[in-house]
Amino acid sequence: MDEPARDPALDRGTAAGDLTRAVAFLHAFARRRAPVLRPVPGGFAVLDDRYPGSYDDNRLIIREAPDDNGLLAREPSGDNRLLAREASGDNRLLAREASDYKGLLAREASNYHRLLAREASDGNGLIVRPAPGDALERTAELLMAAADEALATRAHRLVCIDDDQLGTACAPAFAAAGYEHETNLVMVFRGPIPTSPAPAPPSPASQAAPPEASPAVSPAPLPAASAAASRGGSPAASPAGPPMTSEAVSPVASQVGSSATSPTASPTVSPASLSAGSAAASQGGSPAASPAGLRAVEVLGLEEVVAVLRRDWRESLPEASDETIDALARRAEARLRGADTVGFRGVRAPDGEIAARADLYVHGGVAQTESVFTAEAYRGKGYARTLMNALLAEAAEAELIFLLADADDWPRHFYTRLGFETVGRTHAFLRT
Template identity: 40%
Template sequence: MPAELAADLARAVGFQHAFARRRTPREVTVPGGFAVLDERYPGSHDDNKLIVGPGPVPETPDEAAGRLLRAADEVLAERAHRLVCVDDDRLGAALAPAFRAAGYDHETNLIMAFRGTTPSGSTVAERLSLAELLPVLRRDWRHTLPQAPDEVIDGLARRVEGRLRGADAVSFWGVRAPDGEIAARADLYEHGGVAQIESAFTGADHRGKGHARALMTALLAKAAEAELIFLVADAADWPKDFYAKLGFEELGRTHAFLRT
């Protein structure tokens, strides 16, 4: 891997780790990484997980998998799920067979950096306060989980409050449909010269109408002064191709193992 690419990948992964540590109420050290835990949202995968960073692994892949599986069972013992995020591509690929055998689903994610031409500013997107964002999150979660109790939907929405501690600047942005409803939304995290675009989402009734492109264009213009702008995309899903058309290129891959 070219040195510049490797440096940007390390910087993006480091940003994510620091963000997770700053936002969590409780951090637990595990061999080769750490866990984040939030008692307020025990069902939230993103707020309760093990994170394994890049670095040398002294064991064989099977031994490393056994160690991590035991750590997940111990640290997440009070949770109904187990999530282990491995931020090293080769290690994650090597661990995959053992995790699948243990009943975990495997997802590969792409860390993508913006390498395109910075767009000019846009007035289409607007910054959303928490008071404006929370009803939108409740609406979208209710659409995704129509049978869930109201308290579950509210908890899923309110997790966003913890993100405010994750970086020096955390902002929430949206683009409205002609009827005034928020059609697309995303978070922007900025810290130490790095910017991450996260939680990009377009409502089911508003897709294919250019709202996501307008939003992304606005966020790229907003973060134009950052030394590195990145996002994370599912390697098996179509948004990665949309981001590539906007000027994002793959830096590297990470792996997530989930059992529910």
């Protein structure tokens, strides 16, 4: 299902329908940007050998509970074709890696007897079915085993579960195995579109052609900004990036590149203080106007974005090597493959520096704002609000506008005041 956003069967405008479209958008974006895709029980794995320490570029994405805990032998497989269920949706793209049914079974369920303790099978279906509690524990074990296999050459394990019920049910087993748990909110924009001028074109310097891709970094994990915590590219922040996948305070979000989006960043997990403008905004109705005197939002070229990312990551990780900082910044290049429209936007301070920045992804009628980040020296001055107002105005023609926010951090309140509403939750489990 490569274009799920345009599925006419989706009940658009409802919380459930918008959640389905948003999650499908995240999955499709991850598939398009990843150099390597592998099928795993209930979903797929994304891998990028150029950035082995990047959580967001090397993780498991789980859409649903594995059928019978990942054991796929529920139908005859005499013709060795991939089961129709597994060949549909996301796995249709992965069929080339799993054209042989037995090969897929070996990869996804190699520890079948050890993990599931199901010795009895007639070859076409299960004979022994466990109690519900046992099934949930075994599902978590199966997913952890899949992470061990798919991420065997990585120093981390990250499993992103985009089914709220499944993620909640598996949380105790992941915690017992030493995984950190982060919950992210899928927030959909319901408010009036603010009036904001179109972003100014990029400066000549920011339009410079990108250099050759940087060499792969060492398999060692990228240093985490903190030990606190879907679907990368900014220093550790409150929710300044995706759920264990973008720019957030936790190692999950700071290097994962999840999607939890935050207007500011902080090297610690403690909530940052809202700016005066944000705190004064009313709890409902239209977003407050951007503070007077702020410069217009600009379109940023890739090279300027990479330079700003280097600056922000160096400030957040002063002890990291230049190679690590460059790799963290260069991950932005891969985002260009994720959607039809991938834009980098920023607000420049009077001193000429980019004070706040964010990404805008648009594909199939859906728009996502991501990696909202304000540099430390410019926080509390209204830059994030100016930026968000401009992004919402730019995405006004989209049928759905959404973002991800850390469920346990303050920016979710900022987004609520802007007009966003929570429609669902996703979960990420990280072990380093």
